Amino acid sequence: PVPDPAAGEAVKSADRAHVFHSWSAQGLIDPLPVAGGQGAYFWDYDGNRYLDFSSQLVNTNIGHQHPKVVAAIQEQAGRMCTMAPGFAIDVRSEAARLVAERTPGDLDKIFFTNGGAEAVENAVRMARLHTGRHKVMSAYRSYHGATAAAINLTGDPRRWASDTGTAGAVHFWGPHLYRSHFHAETEEQECERALAHLEETLAFEGPGTVAAIILETVVGTAGVLVPPPGYLAGVREICDRYGVVFILDEVMAGFGRTGEWFALDHYGVVPDLLTFAKGVNSGYVPLGGVAISAEIAADFDERPYPGGLTYSGHPLACASAVATIEAMAEEGIVEHAARIGETVLGPGLREIAERHPSVGEVRGMGVFWALELVRDKETREPLVPYNASGAANAPMAEFAAACKRGGLWPMTNMNRVHAVPACTVTEAEAKEGLAVLDEALAVADAHTTA
Ligand code: PLP
Numbered sequence: 001p002v003p004d005p006a007a008g009e010a011v012k013s014a015d016r017a018h019v020f021h022s023w024s025a026q027g028l029i030d031p032l033p034v035a036g037g038q039g040a041y042f043w044d045y046d047g048n049r050y051l052d053f054s055s056q057l058v059n060t061n062i063g064h065q066h067p068k069v070v071a072a073i074q075e076q077a078g079r080m081c082t083m084a085p086g087f088a089i090d091v092r093s094e095a096a097r098l099v100a101e102r103t104p105g106d107l108d109k110i111f112f113t114n115g116g117a118e119a120v121e122n123a124v125r126m127a128r129l130h131t132g133r134h135k136v137m138s139a140y141r142s143y144h145g146a147t148a149a150a151i152n153l154t155g156d157p158r159r160w161a162s163d164t165g166t167a168g169a170v171h172f173w174g175p176h177l178y179r180s181h182f183h184a185e186t187e188e189q190e191c192e193r194a195l196a197h198l199e200e201t202l203a204f205e206g207p208g209t210v211a212a213i214i215l216e217t218v219v220g221t222a223g224v225l226v227p228p229p230g231y232l233a234g235v236r237e238i239c240d241r242y243g244v245v246f247i248l249d250e251v252m253a254g255f256g257r258t259g260e261w262f263a264l265d266h267y268g269v270v271p272d273l274l275t276f277a278k279g280v281n282s283g284y285v286p287l288g289g290v291a292i293s294a295e296i297a298a299d300f301d302e303r304p305y306p307g308g309l310t311y312s313g314h315p316l317a318c319a320s321a322v323a324t325i326e327a328m329a330e331e332g333i334v335e336h337a338a339r340i341g342e343t344v345l346g347p348g349l350r351e352i353a354e355r356h357p358s359v360g361e362v363r364g365m366g367v368f369w370a371l372e373l374v375r376d377k378e379t380r381e382p383l384v385p386y387n388a389s390g391a392a393n394a395p396m397a398e399f400a401a402a403c404k405r406g407g408l409w410p411m412t413n414m415n416r417v418h419a420v421p422a423c424t425v426t427e428a429e430a431k432e433g434l435a436v437l438d439e440a441l442a443v444a445d446a447h448t449t450a
Contacts, residue, residue, distance in 0.1 A: 001035055001043045008033040008045025022146075023158065037064030040422050040429045042409070050404065053421050053433050054411035055367075058220060059278035061256050062324055062333060063422035069284055072323030076316055085112075085312040095318035098325045099280065099291060102261045105270035107291040111305075112313035116251035116277035117145025119288040120214070122307050123273040124149045127212035127245035129306070130272075130296050135205060137198075137213045137244075139174035141222035144214065144249055153214055156222055157387045172201045174215065176225050178361045178372060178380070187228040195234040207242040212273075217263035220252035223416055224363055224370035232269040239272075245296070246271040251288065252368075255279025256328060256423040259338025259366030266365070272296055279423075281324045287317035328423075337423035341366040344427050345419060348434040358383060358444035369419040371437075373399070376449045382415035383444055395447040402440035408433055410440075 011033040021029055035045045040063050043049040055061065062069065076091060083089050096110040113119045124136055138144065140155035151162045152169035173181040175194040182193035202210060213235060219225035232248075239246040248271035253263035256279055260266055264274070273296065277288030311317070328334055341364070349369055353359040360374035373383035373396070384396050396412050403410040403417075411418040421433060 001047070001049070003047035004035070004045050008035070011045070039063040039065070040425045048407070050407055050409040051421070051429060051433050051436070052409050053403075053419055053437075054409050055420050055422055056283065057278070058252050058257070058368075058411065058418075058420045059283035061279035061337075061367075061423045062282045062327060063424045066282070066284075066324070066327060066424075068327045069282065069320050069323040072319045073284060073316055076319035080315050082311075083315055084310070085308060089313075089315060089318075091315050091318040091322055092313040095313070095321040095325075098322060099276070099289065102325075103274055103291040104262070104264060106294040107270070107274055108294065109292040109297040111290045111292060111307075112318070113277070113288040113290070113309060114286045114311055114314075114317075115145075115288040116249075116275065117147040117150040117288075118309065119251065119275035119277055119290050120144045120150040120153065120247075120249060121147050123214070123247045123275050123290045124153070124212060125307055126273060126290065126292065126296055126299075126305075127247060130245055130299055131211045131243065133209055133211040135168040135170055135210045137170045137172055137201065137205070137210060139215060139219065139222075140171045141174055141176060141219055141225060142216055142249075143221035143252075144216075145251075168209075168211075170201070170205055170210075172198055174219065174225065175228050175231050176223070177228070178363075188230075191228040191231045191234065194231060195238065198235065199238055202238065202242060202244070207244065210242070210244050212245040212247050213239055214247040214249055216249045216251075216253060217267070217269075218253040218258055218365070218368060220368070221413055223372070223413075224368055224418060224420075226363055226365060227267070229267075232264070232267045236269050236271070245273060247273045247275065249275045251275055251277045255324075256334040256337045257366055257368045257420070259334065259341050261334055279324075281317060281320040284320040284324070285314065285317040286311075287314070287321055331424075333423045337366045340423075340425060340427065340430055341369070344430040345369055345434070348431065349419060349437075352434065352438050352441065355438070356441045356445050357448045358441055364419070367419075367421055367423050367425060370416050371419070373415045373417065373444050375447065381449075383447060384415050386414060388414070395444060399440055399443045402443045403436055406436035406439055408436035408440070410437075 100108045138153040142155040144150045144153045175190045177190045184190035254276045272293045274291040349362045361372040375381040
């Protein structure tokens, strides 16, 4: 990339004048003007290149500008840019087939959306219609999207401002041994107590009022929380016993991120509805969807499904999904992500944790990892308080700035840094990222009480 600071300034000034940014105090942000990206990297207009350890919003699973996917979008644009959802078209049929071949059990019908939140929105609608019940239960440590039902189901503080009409959302505690809500000391205790807590919450809510339980298979934004063995199977069993629809949200965990096509493949659990987005086409064109069980799909054999979107199964999005899934299969990208996790990221992050007093826990799989940063390894006091902002968040902001100075774009959330590069990240790139994290953690160490 050739530096062009003047062009960067022009991009930035028009942005500041006219672009209203997500989740932000508009006057306090300083968006980086980005000129381009390739593979595991992107770069600005000043000649700085960043190793993308955030995969943008954990979506560029095949990296930036994969040539096969770029070509497929160009080819599709030349042939058919748009066609309404009511028609049968080649790329939509093919994308649905390729997704359905990878979803478990009889989740063989695909309703396409423009992203993850709309997938959650429609999964909830299907569950309510299927059961004739209204409430939906979700975990406090969760993110499900920013539309009406999805934001209410979300656990993190971004939901608070939208909690005025909670639309039947009920929260419970999922398993998280490091910060156990259940005073558990082992994974087995955590699993057993989390399941008992879920069942008790269900009993007190009235099982006859609960349409669905929705969980991220591996919780993403709220901390890369890998469920203990038996937890998801236990939730499946509770859902079956009370006639509750089980929705697994694979928007972030799906399509290679955990080293399997879907995170649920690690557990052999089959939900009734599965939501996906992000990695299905690495976000090259907005796309998400719901994979639907035969039983729920059959509800709408004779009566119309009361939901739809102008761009459901958009040709450019579907063409990019077909090319992405084919590239991932041809190039062994899912297996590669598993290997990088087992041989480079996992061992490397654990080694880093030993060297740094600020790293309380390392967890993850595939290219889906989190470091939990603490002031004190013994007390586990988080490096910054829950939902810290401004001065209270300074240690995390300083740490993120140190990563960027080292040429690494990190994903930070509360007191955590997530290491979530592309599934295609090479061993050398992963090691380069680990080295930058290692160095930047000195900044976090300086804030420990040890
Ligand atoms: N579900 C999960 C698990 C997610 O991680 C996200 C986004 O981060 C969403 C849903 C919402 O997806 P979108 O931002 O595409 O609406």
